Structures are given as C-alpha cells and as structure tokens.
Amino acid sequence: MDSLMNILTELDSSVAWEKEEALIDDRILDSFGVISLVAELEDSFSIEIEAAEMIPENFNSVEAMRKMIVKLQEK
Numbered sequence: 001m002d003s004l005m006n007i008l009t010e011l012d013s014s015v016a017w018e019k020e021e022a023l024i025d026d027r028i029l030d031s032f033g034v035i036s037l038v039a040e041l042e043d044s045f046s047i048e049i050e051a052a053e054m055i056p057e058n059f060n061s062v063e064a065m066r067k068m069i070v071k072l073q074e075k
Contacts, residue, residue, distance in 0.1 A: 001066050007040045008062065017062050024056035034059060041065070047072040 008017045015028055023029040029037070037059070038049050047069060058068040 001069070003044050004041075004062065004065060004069065007037065007044060011037060011040075021061050024060050029059060041069065045069050045073060047075075 005017065008015070011033060015023075017023075020026070020028060024034070034054065038054065041047065042049055049068075049072065053068060053072070058064050
C-alpha cells in the first residue's frame with residue numbers, strides 16, 4: 001500500500017502518518033482533507049467510498065484506511 005502513503009504524503013508531508021492513531025479525533029485530518037483523500041483513494045484504488053464508510057474509525061489511522069480499502073476492493 002505504498003500508494004496510500006504517497007497519497008497521504010502529498011496531502012500533507014508534515015504529518016507522521018504511520019504513527020498517528022487519531023487523525024480525525026485530533027483534527028489532524030479535517031473535513032476538507034477527508035474529502036480530498038476520499039477522491040484520491042477512489043481514483044487510485046478503483047473503489048467507491050460511500051457516505052456510510054466516511055466515519056472516524058475508517059480514517060483515524062493508516063491501518064484503518066488500509067482495512068477499509070481492502071474491504072471495499074473485495075466487494
């Protein structure tokens with residue numbers, strides 16, 4: 001999932017993405033960031049992230065995002 005890290009680094013290179021566990025809860029990733037990220041993830045991974053998937057639990061950490069991506073790719 002190097003492409004996920006590339007996307008996150010392009011979004012904000014000052015964040016230590018792999019270390020963060022509360023990206024949404026700590027407001028490191030704001031609503032605009034989530035919208036931008038969702039668009040990039042959908043394009044890069046050929047998935048559709050529906051509104052029901054846009055919850056903090058799916059975006060609070062890199063691992064949570066990876067799990068969501070894998071789950072959506074299996075659909």
